[in-house]
Amino acid sequence: MSIRPYREIVRRKSRQIYVGDVPVGGDAPITVQSMTNTLTSDARATIEQIHALEDAGADMVRVSCPDEASTRALKEIIRETSVPVIADIHFHYKRGIEAAEAGAACLRINPGNIGSADRVRDVVKAAVDHNCSMRIGVNAGSLERELLEKYGEPCPEAMVESALNHARILEDNDFFNFKISVKASDVFLSVAAYQGLAEACDYPLHLGITEAGGLSTGTVKSSIGLGMLLWSGIGDTIRVSLSADPVEEIKVGYEILKSLGLRRRGVTIISCPSCARQAFPVIKTVETLEQRLAHIQTPLTLSIIGCVVNGPGEARETDIGLTGGGKDNHMVYLSGLTDHKVATGDMVDHIVELVEAKAAEIEALNASGETTAIEAAKRIA
Template sequence: MAERKSTREVRIGDVVIGGNHPIAIQSMTNTKTQDVEATVAQILQLERAGCQIIRSTVPDMEAAKALQEIKKQIHIPLVADIHFDYRLAIAAMENGADKIRINPGNIGSAERVKAVVDCARERNIPIRVGVNSGSLEKELVEKYHGVTAEGIVESALDKVKMIEDFGYDNLVISIKSSDVMMCVKAHELISKQTDYPLHVGITESGTIISGNIKSSIGLALILNQGIGDTIRVSLTGDPVEEIKSAKLILKTLGLRNGGIEIVSCPTCGRTSLDLISLANKVETMVAEFPLNIKVAVMGCVVNGPGEAKEADLGICGGKQEGLIIRRGEVIKKVPEAELLEALRQELINWSE
């Protein structure tokens, strides 16, 4: 793991990214922002899963005004995602957005961008300058003979300079592509040319399976070079899955402590209980416990006891029953139907 690249600090609500601060995890709601009740419910669920910054789309003025009520009911910074209409960016800030995400290239004239920047400066609200490979300017596509990492970086730095020229530098940069290796190269290039904090992610990465694989590879290659200050795992699915994946990626790379690590066997013909279902239920259940321990879910007596004993806490399955193993010692045998609850009780009463 390379040493973390030094970036300037940016405060988003009560979360600070950049500098020596831990990499923050964020996600984006997929509710209609105008539906305050549904949006708040999803954000609260994401908070419980470990989301630290949440972004919501603001496609119209009703959504911009809804931010004010949403803010009252949540506990993490709220970022407004704006495209095309500069007035929505201003309204979002007036209604309490902790940060705004814009692509100055689609906001319109320099005067309109300046109006957004002026409003952000008055409130000291950071601006995330976002550029995606799918929206790269025609002249840059022509210059680099296609969509390239170099073109993405040039586009982003051009947008940053535009905002700097208006006298504002409370910025976060985001450069994303669905092409994993292009995205990696772009981050390598831009990290050498700026010290603004970087929001890292593989955009439009896909469904739970393909998205997790592409995001894990891309984020690992970028973060392992010490690049990145906040991340989002973009998945086509429940946003809570993004948080689970982000936490595991950071924990696996050693960039985050806390959170229960699950190890489970791949199953074979010796498995005599419904281990696949049990392992999935355990993974969902443990997300609510802020413990820095390893939990093993094993399916038979061949490798199960040994693997479970190496973990802090473990289940070892047998025929319609299983063992609960705590710090290497078998502490009880329970029927299969009671295994999940027995594990839950051990976690509730866990002490380091």
């Protein structure tokens, strides 16, 4: 019996587009994005939020442009931020033209919703003239009336048909620089729609479980839905939709990709849930380390295990490891090997110093070109 390598994810083959200077689709890394919740017309507040998202690792950021005041603010917003900005256009075609002229890297717009063929042509021309891509965004909650009448309710078939209808409008205008999403708040509906769309076209797909909920519930729903799709090779860019600080969306997005080995950024902490065997307060230690290591962008692994049952085994697989030992005498592992001991009171500061030093070492090796091809592949993925 032939068994596929259990860690292998074979990504769906899709064409590649660019959102600004960021490639999406093809063999490009899966990108992570979020959306601001400030008034876009308040340029300063929007810029500050985008900077926070940039620091968290956002590859691109979407802003809502429901009115002319918002598109007027775009020029300043784009000038003072470094990630590509996606303008979310609701129904008014002029906002799309204004956003493209202001320098938006992408328009989130459904061409079938903006009126006449002339209006569509005008938006397409603006996108071409200003090197702006598009995203067709189908949502189960706002499907066209004729599709609801045809199918009776939101269903995967209706969502795929809607997406392909919008895509055909752009194709008829000789425009192919777009990606597609088919989002629903229901995990089963969203996953089935993406699976159907993945079979029906080769455009890059933007994944999301829309209106997923708060930080805890939304993370769970998004992890299940996006995880199923990503594990099967579907998806080129993701957004985790949470009723929470947008920065949390970026953090969760990276954790989903890291858990599947699709992309790594920052410190991956492997830690136990703690039990009566713990030789130090594991939960508090991990909480503190997550906060103090949030600035590290270099991919590396850290294991924090409260006792010797699983500690040595986990430490063998991580860059740095800590295993609870005696009453106040815990073992530190470096590159999988036992190295020295540390007392509880010095533990957190010591681990932070070790991680920062290891990150600097990795970055120096990367800069000098001394990292082996295998090591580089593991760390960049």
